[in-house]
Amino acid sequence: MNETSTPSAPPMASRLPQPGPLPHRLQLTDDGQLRHMLTIEGLNRELLTEILDTAESFANMNEKAVKKVPLLRGKTIVNLFFEASTRTRTTFELAAKRLSADVLNINIDTSSATKGESLLDTLRNLEAMHVDMFVVRHAESGAAHFIARHVAPGISVLNAGDGRHAHPTQALLDMFTIRRHKGDFTRLKVAIVGDILHSRVARSQIHALNILQTGEVRVIAPCSLLPADVDQLGVHVYNDLDAGLKDVDVIIMLRLQRERMEHAHLPSEHEYYQLFGLTSRRLQLAHPTCLVMHPGPANRGVEIESAVADGPHSVILEQVTYGISVRMAVMSMVMGAHQS
């Protein structure tokens, strides 16, 4: 490893003179390379394009009989999941294996673990085993930032979802899917429909779409599922699905969690589906070549009709496939930043 690229030890925030570290710089090296992948916010268009281009080369490879490259041979990647996940963890694992890395899956039930100290203790123990990368999912917003700030220099952190904050690789695979089908973003109208308030996926998608200079980004939801001042993220807000779907080129549906009814965000699934469910009839309001996307797992009959989820406009399964290529791209790029 080259001495000059060794990042300085993460300073204790309390010792820094104000105004503190520059926002979003935690995940970049001094020369603008990805050191961690914590959030899409603050990345530039060139970097996102580079990630998508790199993913493109892996996607071609993933379609071949021999799907493995030795880029990360000898590296150890730990999937550290404090929150249950099947698809995300599996595609991260496959991505790591196709890059020839050794993979360790650790699932920690947060209901039995206490927060804070134990998170750091877990981290220190794994560091002692000389791992190279953590892929982290955690129920608390900012968990990936916290880990990145405290991890030993030389270890990369990939955010696989933190609370309501960010899910950057999901947003990137969505951008990859859109780009494969639509090419240029600047003329597109993209609508994100559903529970924006609780969605880390939506937040990361909104940042990514805006960085890629998408023509128009819309969010469509009842007011009780929209976060405060959501328009300041750079979106047009619609409360009416029919109006919001008019002429859009991409529809991204979000999953509705059952517990939203218990906390008085919504009266019932039935009323939600009537007002915000994507049906074949409503799909006709969109552009004829409109893509239908969903980060999964979809609740059929709650946010989306089966005929739409399985229909000709749907690219939901493609999203899963591309997830592997995009995660391979991000993993290889952050390890490159640490090695170059």
Added chain:
Amino acid sequence: MSVLIENVRVIDPADRFDAIGALCVQGSEILARGAIPDGFEPRRRIDGTGLWVFPGLVDLAARMREPGEEHKATIASETLAAARGGICSVVVPPDTDPPIDSPAEIELITGRARQACGVRVYVLGALTHQLQGQQLAEMAALLRAGARGVSNAQHPLASLLVLRRAMEYATTFGLTIVLSAQDASLTGSGCMHEGPVSTRLGLSGIPEAAETAALGAILALVEQTGARVHVARLSSRRGAEMIAKARAEGLPVSADVAAHQLFLTEVDVAEYDPHCHVIPPLRTQRDRDGLRAALARGEISAICSDHQPHEPDSKLGPFSGTQPGISALETLLPLTLRLVEDGLLGLHEALARVTAGPADILGLDQGRLAPGAPADFVLYDPHAIEEVRPDDWLSAGHNTPFFGWTFAGQVRATWIAGRPVWTRSSEDSA
């Protein structure tokens, strides 16, 4: 002992006394200020040339963490930190462990305080049994044991009926009720102001209405019962406006603000800085400016530290999992005087908000230098410049966002009841 401080600028914001001259101390009381009375023969003379002397600060909210959380701080450690910060009297909220809901806890705290450096430690008794919000605490017994008021700290009350009855019962004994205006259900699991920053960071927000809705209920019940209520730790412009309106209508209410609310906003949470995790939360710049304006107009009559020292582990984790609060005794005076530099307040007005203002709210004798007042004062060097550094810090809690800030002026010595309880060593002040 009799002491004469000569050639010093004596500032007493309580009656706007301001002159270069003498401060004469006889025993534990102020004998005279300005001119030296005939026949006064001090045992000790101090040359105060170039220095200021003003009343010791009175802090309406400082957690000492004792009893129950001595791993965070102790009365011994925090009273010393207070003295270094020019604070001579602190008021401890009742949310210790166990809560201050019987004379036993008051005796324990005052006993520990007597063994500490000399800073006066006052307590607020619990408003409800174990702060559980349902059954009233034995307020008369708490008053007899020395409680200066009653409060449920940040613990919610079961209903507005409990609040009404608590107000009525406390009024029987003339007790001041200290209430935090936070609706528990609107606060929920929120950990910062609800707005564009909480949306961006994906953190659960606490809406402004959590404060204003609670304040609306409190003010309606003050009108109903005539209870004397002090609203602790305002965080919103609208909240401050509601207090101003109620005071203008003659309701017996007062309010304070934590010093950090006058300098920081939601934006300072930046990338999940746990040192800016406070409850009530840092709100918008508009709120900060509204709080400042209300302070300048005297509608908010006290600034407090809202001191909450923590051990490092409490701040080590993802933002919402960290414990809220700032270790703030040692920055109360510098931040308050920064308001003078910022042109918001005159020197007398600023000092009044941390001396006579808070003392009057709880009916304390401190916070003034008039003859006969307790000889609690600060000897202050206005020409020194000091950076807030962990190495100089005396509080056991190092959880502050203000390390690295530089302030003009510094405390030289803090005197309580006619005795110096903390003095800056000569090499420090060089």
